[in-house]
Amino acid sequence: MEPVSTESDTQHQGEVSPVQPPKGSGTDTGMSEVGQGNHAPLKNLFKVLGPGLITGASDDDPSGIGTYTAAGASLGYSTLWTALLTFPLMTVVQYLCAKVGMASGRGLAGVLKKYYSPWVVYPAVFALFLANTINIGADLGAIAAAMNLFLPLPIPLLIVPVTLILLALQIWGSYRLIEQIFRWLTLALFAYIVSAFVAHPDGLALLKGTFLPTFRVDGTFIATLVAIIGTTISPYLFFWQSDQEVEDAISKGKTNLKQRQRVTKKELRLASWDVTVGMLISNVVMYCIILATAATLFRTGKHDIQSATDAAQALRPIAGNxxxxxxxxxxxxxxxxxxxxxxxxxxxxxxxxxGWKYGLERRPGGAKHFYAIIVVAMLTGMLMNFLGINPISALFWTAVINGILAPPLLVLLMLIVNNEKIMKKRTNGLWLNIFGWLTTTLMFVAAIALLLTLGKS
Incomplete structure (x- = not known):
């Protein structure tokens, strides 16, 4: 039966409880209740938005934004069409990750551990940790550099408090508190949507770049295209999405494995709405960043933009404060x-x-290894900024690791969602398989292109 419902159920056949039942959640108030109020569909939709919305918004982190600004500055409007390509692909992938978490009752790594060889699991999670830590360092530096535009303090001095505040939120904040804060932080992304209107883009060039896909066989274009695909379909999102569905279910009363595995069609449908809205916001933001930088930086000849902070600084004399x-x-x-x-x-x-205890709903003492990993990743990322490591080079190697890791993970994901032993009655249908394998193939092509680009550099 593999019960995972209480703090004392520490291990059963290699499984551990992700979190203890949250206080005050004695009944199951799962997502099936959300859709019952037919008189207020919009209000109900906002209730549904959670893991998928946060995942989509987090995909537009500073390193991703740096990729989009570089694309707009160096290639103008010619990569706008990629937003139309990546939207359905990343939506399907993240929905499949959500479905794994909901139907199996475990996160993606937990499923891999139970059903696949350790030679598959351990290299994947260590590569993920390495890539994420490098990415954290670059992102912390970007946050501090952006704050420096408002506060004339040394950037290293700003990195330390930012790191400690974010670390404190993760260690002492409950899952629900963190989720609510993350939801509000997604509103910051709308600044990029507004910036697209402020930029006064060329309407004809905008339409051509959006609806007439262009492709050039040159190193810059291919490298940019691979970077865009790689940063929108990232391995860390696969693990985060599945685990957040598990956390979300537990916070609503599904405190043991058997309860979580009894997922309904309505719950899956609501999760698909959540994921779709999150990925839509992510892609709209991506589109607007490329558009804004193409209409300003590319138009004025400022093509050598390597980070989002560079773009913010370069825009000041062109488009105003x-x-x-x-x-x-x-x-x-x-x-x-x-x-x-x-x-x-x-x-x-x-x-x-x-097989360690884990979960943002646990207190630090109840999941020491889980929180230790967060601390190590955050502090190592912070220290990167004091060791003279070039953030652009660091992000390049992050892209290499993610580019190699993503395709085989997608193969495993597709095998998982078609395995009745894991998914029970919630295996894939025809269209999910078509789009899932299409995305997997595209990621393999992107990985090969990345390695070829690396070989020529």
């Missing part, structure tokens, strides 16, 4: 959302792989 402030606010908000997600996903993956 307001545009620069908008990009800076978006950068700070997205970083404060993205960094904890990076640290958390690494902690979930490693904890499940090694």
């Amino acid at each position: 307001f545009a620069s402030i908008l990009l800076s606010i978006g950068l700070i908000g997205s970083g404060c959302l993205g960094v904890p997600v990076l640290a958390g996903s690494a902690a979930y993956a490693l904890s499940e792989a090694f």
Whole structure:
């Protein structure tokens, strides 16, 4: 039966309880209740938004924003069409990750540990931890650099309090508190949407770049295209999505494995709405960043933009202080959302792989290894900024690790969601399989292109 319902149920056939039942959650108030109020569908939709919304918003972290600004500055409007390509693909992938968490009652790493070889699980989670830690360091530096535009203090001096505040939130905040804060932080991304209007783009060029896909066989274009695909479909999001569905179910009263595995069609449908809205916001933000930088930086010949902070600074003389402030606010908000997600996903993956207690709803003393991973990832990322490590080079190697890790993980994900032993009656249908394998193939192509680009550099 593999019960995982109480603090004392520490281990059963290699399983551990992700969290203890949250206080005051004696009954199951799961997602099936959310859709009952037919008289207020919009209100009910907002109730549904949670793990998928946060995952989508966290995908637009400072490193991702840096990729989009570089694309707009160097290639203009010609990569706008990628938003239309990545939206359905990343929506399907994240929905499949959500479905794994909901139907199996475990996170992705937990499923891999139970049903696959340790030679598959451990290299994957260690590579994820390494890539996420590097990404955290770059993102913390970006947050501090954006804050420096408002506060004339040395950037290293700003990195320390930002790191400690985000660390305190993860260690002492409950799952529900963290979820609510993350929801509010997603609003910061709307600064990028406003910036697209402030930029006054060329309407004809906008339409061509959006609806007439262009492709050029040159190193810069291919590298940018691979970077866009790689940063929108990232391995850390796979683990985070599945584990957040498990945390969400437990916080609503589904405190043991058998309860979580009894997922209904309505719950899956509501989860699909959550994921779709999250990925839509993520792609709209991506589109607007490329658009804003194409209409300003590319148009004025400022093509050598390597980070989101560079873009915010370069926009000031071109589009005025307001545009620069908008990009800076978006950068700070997205970083404060993205960094904890990076640290958390690494902690979930490693904890499940090694059978440790885990979960943001646990107190630090009840999940020492889980919180230790978060602390190590955050502090190591912070120290990167004091060791003279080039953040752009660091992000390049993060992209390499993620580019190699993502395709085989997607193969495993597709095998999992078609395995009746794991998913019971919730295996994939035809269209989910078509889009899932299409995404997997595309990620393999992107990985090969990345390695070829690396070989020529």
